[in-house]
Amino acid sequence: MIYAATTERSIAMVLLSIVVVGWAIYVFVNIRRSKSEVGSEIELAANRGSLPDDEVLEGSRLERVQAFGVLMLLIIALALPIYWLREGGRRSGAEQGFGERAAAAGERLAEELECVVCHGADLGGANYAPVVLDIGNQFSDEDTYIVKTTWRAPALDTVFARFDTDAENLDEVDEVRQILNYGRGVMPAWGLPGGGPLTAQEVDNIIAWLWRERISDEAARARALSAKEIAMTAHPEKTEGQVLFELHCARCHTPRWPARGAAQLPNNGGEVEVVPGPAGSGRYGPALNVVSLERLFPDIEDQISFITTGAADNVAYGDFARLGNYGMPGFGRVLSEEEIRAISEYERSLDPAEQSTVQFTELHRTKDDK
Secondary structure, three states, rough: OHHHHHEEEEEEEHHHHHHHHHHHHHHHHHHHHHHHHOOOOHHHHHOOOOOOOOOHHHHHHHHHHHHHHHHHHHHHHHHHHHHHHHHHHHHHHHHHHHHHHHHEEEEEHHHOOHHHHHOOOOOOOOEEEEEEEEOOOOOOOOOOOOOOOOOEEEOOOOHHHHHHHHHOOHOOHHHHHHHHOOOEEEEEOEEEEHHHOOOHHHHHHHHHHHHHHHHOOOHHHHHHHHHHHHHHHHHOOOOHHHHHHHHOOHHHHHHHHHHEEEEEEOOOOEEEEEOOOOOOOOOOOOOOOOHHHHHHHHHHHHHHHHHHHHHOOEEEEEEOOOOOOOOOOOOOOOHHHHHHHHHHHHHOOOOOOHHOOHHHHOOEHHHHHO
């Protein structure tokens, strides 16, 4: 080992000597070559040329440079204000173009995800969104009762008339983003935060598409009014408040309401009819009746205001200071104040005793029971 160490050290010293000697030779040769050029820089420098005398440099030449500087200053003085005046329009156009491209990307993504299968080709809502529901554990002692049925999905072209009603641009949209990310009711989560497949950019593109496809408040009110008139004509025994409740509130506050109608049992087990639970007894939203509402909103005007504006996320409402979330929409841009008052009065007329436990046999009817 001592011999090996000595050998390695000797080799290193030899290499160091070679480098030092070579560097010394290089420096010596360059010094010898440069001696013949000393004092001849003017003749040998390729970039040197004849220059004007001082009179020209400090006269016409200087004046031309100064004139050029003034010209540049004038250009800057004029160009900057013009650029500033046009910047607002340029940015607006860029934002519009970005929004249009995002909406187009969202539309393509919605086609891939088949959003229209549930929400209708015109985004006005559909009656044929296929779902598999367990209705046996609602108001019954049964552990499970699976049916394959359809779900009345809500309209998407009026989503901004019910959620994010104060949003004036896409940057202010929050509630719809929460719904897409985490789902709502039977709609699954689509965003990554809720376990879905879509990235934040893809969710934003879907929102841009929905924003582009939204209809005006006037069109939304006209549609709601038409639906109310048709329902009241078909059911003259119902009050205006009951009809409006069934059209706008029952999907969240009445069990199985959106899934009412014919349903298939699994494994070709036959067909049954899903029967809604008692009105206002609660499903996605809480139970609504004379007791719960008079405790939460002693003054009916507060209830009307709440239905008009909806629940703000993490903002308390009612006498029990419940924290709101994005689940409760606002209906002030779709319904009139008189219609919202009719809904409130109907909800406050519901009897909690009638919303008590329903026997399992009342959850559905077979064809033979009709």
